Amino acid sequence: MDKRILQSLKRLPGVQVIDEAPQLRAYESDGLSAIKARPSVVVLPGDLPSLQSVLAVARAFSVPVVARGAGTGLSGGATPHPDGILVSLAKFRRILSIDVENRRARVQPGVTNLAISEAVAEYKLFYAPDPSSQIACTIGGNVAENSGGVHCVKYGLTLHNVTGVEVLLMSGETLRLGYDDPFTHQPDVLALLHGSEGMLGIVTEVEVQLLPTPEAVVVMMSAFDSVSRAANAVGAIFAQGIIPAGLEMMDRLAIQAAEDFVNAGYPRHAEAMLLIELDGTAREVDELIEQMRRVLAQQGASGTKVERSPEGRARLWLGRKAAFPAVGRIAPDYYCMDGTIPRRHLAEVLERISVRSEHYGLQVANVFHAGDGNLHPLILYDANVPGQLDKAEAFGADILNLCIEFGGTITGEHGVGLEKINQMCVQFDESELRLFHGIKAAFDPSNLLNPGKAVPTLSRCAEFGAMHVHAGQLPHANLDRY
Amino acid sequence: MTDQLDAIVDQVRSVPTDHPGWAIEGHGSKSFLGYRDPNLEALSMKSHSGVINYWPEELIIRARAGTPLDELEATLAASRQRLVFEPPRCNLMGTLGGAIACGLAGPRAPFSGHIRQALLGVQMLQSDGQVMRFGGEVVKNVAGYDVSRLMIGALGIFGPLLDVSLRVLPVPAWEAFFAKVADESALHALRARRHDVGLSGAGIVHGQLCLRYEGAAANASETSAKLKQLGYESVDSAAFSALRDLTFSTDGLWRWEGDPETPLTGHEVAVDWIGRLRYYHAPAFTPPSGKAWAYAQTLPGEDRLPVTEPIKKVLLERLKRTFDPDSRFNAGRMFREF
Numbered sequence: 001m002d003k004r005i006l007q008s009l010k011r012l013p014g015v016q017v018i019d020e021a022p023q024l025r026a027y028e029s030d031g032l033s034a035i036k037a038r039p040s041v042v043v044l045p046g047d048l049p050s051l052q053s054v055l056a057v058a059r060a061f062s063v064p065v066v067a068r069g070a071g072t073g074l075s076g077g078a079t080p081h082p083d084g085i086l087v088s089l090a091k092f093r094r095i096l097s098i099d100v101e102n103r104r105a106r107v108q109p110g111v112t113n114l115a116i117s118e119a120v121a122e123y124k125l126f127y128a129p130d131p132s133s134q135i136a137c138t139i140g141g142n143v144a145e146n147s148g149g150v151h152c153v154k155y156g157l158t159l160h161n162v163t164g165v166e167v168l169l170m171s172g173e174t175l176r177l178g179y180d181d182p183f184t185h186q187p188d189v190l191a192l193l194h195g196s197e198g199m200l201g202i203v204t205e206v207e208v209q210l211l212p213t214p215e216a217v218v219v220m221m222s223a224f225d226s227v228s229r230a231a232n233a234v235g236a237i238f239a240q241g242i243i244p245a246g247l248e249m250m251d252r253l254a255i256q257a258a259e260d261f262v263n264a265g266y267p268r269h270a271e272a273m274l275l276i277e278l279d280g281t282a283r284e285v286d287e288l289i290e291q292m293r294r295v296l297a298q299q300g301a302s303g304t305k306v307e308r309s310p311e312g313r314a315r316l317w318l319g320r321k322a323a324f325p326a327v328g329r330i331a332p333d334y335y336c337m338d339g340t341i342p343r344r345h346l347a348e349v350l351e352r353i354s355v356r357s358e359h360y361g362l363q364v365a366n367v368f369h370a371g372d373g374n375l376h377p378l379i380l381y382d383a384n385v386p387g388q389l390d391k392a393e394a395f396g397a398d399i400l401n402l403c404i405e406f407g408g409t410i411t412g413e414h415g416v417g418l419e420k421i422n423q424m425c426v427q428f429d430e431s432e433l434r435l436f437h438g439i440k441a442a443f444d445p446s447n448l449l450n451p452g453k454a455v456p457t458l459s460r461c462a463e464f465g466a467m468h469v470h471a472g473q474l475p476h477a478n479l480d481r482y
Numbered sequence: 483m484t485d486q487l488d489a490i491v492d493q494v495r496s497v498p499t500d501h502p503g504w505a506i507e508g509h510g511s512k513s514f515l516g517y518r519d520p521n522l523e524a525l526s527m528k529s530h531s532g533v534i535n536y537w538p539e540e541l542i543i544r545a546r547a548g549t550p551l552d553e554l555e556a557t558l559a560a561s562r563q564r565l566v567f568e569p570p571r572c573n574l575m576g577t578l579g580g581a582i583a584c585g586l587a588g589p590r591a592p593f594s595g596h597i598r599q600a601l602l603g604v605q606m607l608q609s610d611g612q613v614m615r616f617g618g619e620v621v622k623n624v625a626g627y628d629v630s631r632l633m634i635g636a637l638g639i640f641g642p643l644l645d646v647s648l649r650v651l652p653v654p655a656w657e658a659f660f661a662k663v664a665d666e667s668a669l670h671a672l673r674a675r676r677h678d679v680g681l682s683g684a685g686i687v688h689g690q691l692c693l694r695y696e697g698a699a700a701n702a703s704e705t706s707a708k709l710k711q712l713g714y715e716s717v718d719s720a721a722f723s724a725l726r727d728l729t730f731s732t733d734g735l736w737r738w739e740g741d742p743e744t745p746l747t748g749h750e751v752a753v754d755w756i757g758r759l760r761y762y763h764a765p766a767f768t769p770p771s772g773k774a775w776a777y778a779q780t781l782p783g784e785d786r787l788p789v790t791e792p793i794k795k796v797l798l799e800r801l802k803r804t805f806d807p808d809s810r811f812n813a814g815r816m817f818r819e820f
Contacts, residue, residue: 146624185637281679281701429614454626
C-alpha cells in the first residue's frame with residue numbers, strides 16, 4: 001500500500017490505525033475461515049466524522065474499503081481486500097436511546113444483537129431476530145446480511161424488525177431511511193439496504209422495533225420414524241393455521257451426535273425429530289398445545305414432550321444448539337450449506353440429498369430451520385483423505401442446485417459474500433446480474449465499497465465454494481452455530 | 483385468468499424509436515397517485531391475470547400482476563387465509579401489481595401489516611423485452627439485492643411488474659370491532675394502549691373512534707370485557723372497509739402523515755394508524771407539520787409528487803437509469819425529471 005495512504009490515515013483525529021502484521025492477522029477472515037486475505041491496514045474510527053474522514057482518504061487514493069462488524073459472518077462478506085482499508089466498526093457500540101413507550105431502540109452498528117435484548121429486558125421487551133451468533137454478531141452486520149435466526153419463522157428477518165437506518169455512502173454523504181417516516185410512498189430503499197452485504201453503504205445507526213416478551217412460552221419435541229413423515233408434519237402444522245415461534249428439524253445422524261455430546265433427552269432411535277416453540281398469552285399457548293398435539297399425532301409423531309419451565313425448555317434447545325459442534329465431533333471436517341426451498345418439497349429434497357450422499361459416499365447430517373424451509377445440511381468428510389474435499393464440494397454444489405431446481409435459493413440467511421458467488425450464476429441470469437451491478441454503481445459509482453463480493457462479474461461463473469471447517473478450527477469457535 | 487406475458491413482451495419490444503413511452507396501468511383505480519403524463523401510451527396489465535401458484539400450507543401465493551385484488555383475496559379466503567397487508571380497493575377495483583407499485587397498505591400497516599412484511603418476489607419487464615425475476619417463493623432468501631421490495635411504492639418507474647409472490651397468513655380465529663365517540667382525549671387515551679395484544683387497527687371515521695382486535699380465540703372474552711369497561715360498543719367492520727378503501731369521501735383528498743401526537747384540527751375527514759395518518763378535504767387543507775400530498779387529479783401536478791431529500795432523489799434517479807435506461811416506463815410519475 002502506498003505509504004501516503006497510511007500517513008494520511010494516521011493523521012486523522014479519532015481514528016485508531018493498525019498496520020502491524022501480528023495484529024492484522026486477527027482480521028484476515030470473517031467466520032468463513034477458508035478464505036483469508038491480509039488487509040493492508042485496519043482502521044477503527046470512533047465516530048461518524050472520523051469514519052467520513054477515512055472514506056475521504058480512500059476516495060482520494062482510490063483504495064477499496066471493507067466494513068466489518070464482529071466478523072462472525074459465514075460467507076466471507078467481510079473478508080478484507082488485500083489492497084484495501086478494513087474499517088472496523090467496533091467503536092460504534094453505544095445504545096443511543098431506548099424509547100419504551102414506542103418500543104424502539106436506536107443503536108450504533110457495533111452493538112451486539114444480544115446486547116439490545118439485554119438492555120431492554122427490564123421493560124419486558126426484546127429484539128426478535130436471533131442469529132445463532134447473537135452474543136457476538138453486531139446489528140450493523142445483521143442489517144448487512146439481513147440475518148435470520150430460530151424465531152424468524154414467526155417474527156421475521158432483520159428487515160422486518162428494523163424501522164430506521166442511517167448509512168454512510170462511499171461519497172461521504174449520509175442517508176437516513178425510515179424512522180418517523182416508516183411507509184414512504186417511494187421505492188423501499190430501506191429494504192434494499194438489508195442484505196446488501198456492505199456493498200451499498202456503511203451502516204452508521206440502526207433503529208429497531210422491540211416486541212413484548214411473550215407471557216407464556218413452551219417447547220415441544222416429537223419423534224418420527226421417517227424423515228419424510230417429519231417433513232410432512234411441518235406442512236401440516238402451517239396448514240392448521242398455526243405459526244410457531246420456532247420450528248426446527250433434526251435427522252437421525254444429527255440427533256445421535258447431539259445426544260452423545262450433550263444428552264438433551266432426544267429420541268436416539270428416531271429417524272427424525274421436530275422441535276417446536278410456541279408463544280403468546282397463557283390461554284393462547286394452552287390452546288396451541290392442544291392443537292399441536294392433534295396435528296402431530298395425525299402425522300404419526302410419537303413420544304411428544306412439552307416443556308413449560310425455562311430449565312426444561314433450555315434442555316430441549318440445548319441439543320439443537322449444540323448440533324453443529326456435535327457433528328464436528330463425529331467427522332474431521334464438514335461443509336455447512338444454507339439453501340432454502342419451499343416447505344412442500346422438504347421430504348423430496350431431503351430424500352434426494354440422501355441419494356446423493358450414497359453416491360458420493362459421504363454422510364450428511366441435517367439439522368435446520370424446517371419452518372422456513374431453510375436447510376443446513378452438514379456434509380461430513382475428511383480433508384486428509386485424498387479426493388474427499390473435492391467430493392464434498394461437488395456434493396455441496398449438487399445440493400445448492402437442487403435448491404434452485406425446487407424453486408428455492410442458494411442462501412437463506414448466511415449471505416453470498418465470496419463463498420457462494422459462483423452459485424449466483426446458476427440462480428440469476430445475465431440481465432439480472434447486470435442489474436445488480438447497476439444498483440451497486442448507483443450507490444457507489446467508483447466501486448470502492450467491498451468490491452468483488454456478492455455479485456459475480458459476468459465473465460466469472462465457474463466453480464463453487466462452501467463453509468469449510470477443519471477440526472472445529474473456525475474463528476469464534478466458542479460461538480454456538482445453528 | 484390468462485397469461486399475456488408474450489403479448490406484453492411483444493408490445494413493449496416492437497415500438498418505433500420515437501415512441502413516447504409507456505404509462506403502466508392496471509384497473510386505473512389509483513391514477514390519482516403521482517403525475518400521469520398525458521403523452522404516454524397506456525400499457526395495460528389487467529389481462530395478465532390469475533393465480534400462478536398457491537399452496538396454502540406454504541402460506542405463499544404467486545399471481546400475475548393484473549389479478550384483481552378481489553379474486554386474489556377470494557382465493558385465499560377459500561383456504562381460510564388472507565393477505566398480510568390491506569391494499570385499498572379504490573372505486574372497488576385494484577390489481578395486485580398496482581397494490582405493490584402504489585405501496586398503500588391500509589389500516590394494519592403499523593401493526594406489522596405493511597407490504598414489506600409480505601412481498602417475497604417479483605417478475606418484471608425491461609424496455610427491451612427482457613424478463614427478470616428477483617426473490618422467489620421462499621421467505622428466507624438473501625441471494626442478490628432485494629430488488630423485489632424496492633418495487634414497493636415505486637409507482638412503476640422501474641418498469642412493470644409481471645407477477646408477484648407474497649407471504650400470506652391464516653385468518654385469525656377471532657376478529658372484533660369496537661367504537662365510541664371520537665375526541666382528542668379519547669384518541670390520546672388510545673395511544674397509551676396502542677400495544678394492546680391483538681390490536682390491528684385504530685382510526686376515526688364519521689366521528690367514531692374505531693378499533694379492531696384479532697388473534698387467538700382464547701384472548702376474545704378478556705379483550706371484549708376490557709373495552710366495554712372503557713365505554714366502547716361492539717360494531718361491524720364497516721369503518722375498516724372505509725379506512726382501507728378510502729370510501730369515506732368522494733371528493734379529492736389530502737393525505738397527511740406525521741407525528742401522531744399532533745392535535746386534531748377538526749377538519750379531519752378520517753384518521754388512521756392511531757393518529758399518524760390523516761385525510762383532509764382538498765379546499766380546507768392547511769398542512770400541520772408533517773408530510774402531505776394530494777389524492778386528487780384536480781390539484782396541480784407538483785402537489786401530487788412526493789417531496790424527497792436531494793441525496794435520495796439522486797440515488798433514485800440513478801436506479802431509474804439502471805432499470806430503465808431510456809426512461810420508457812412511467813416517466814414523470816414520481817419525479818418531474820425522470
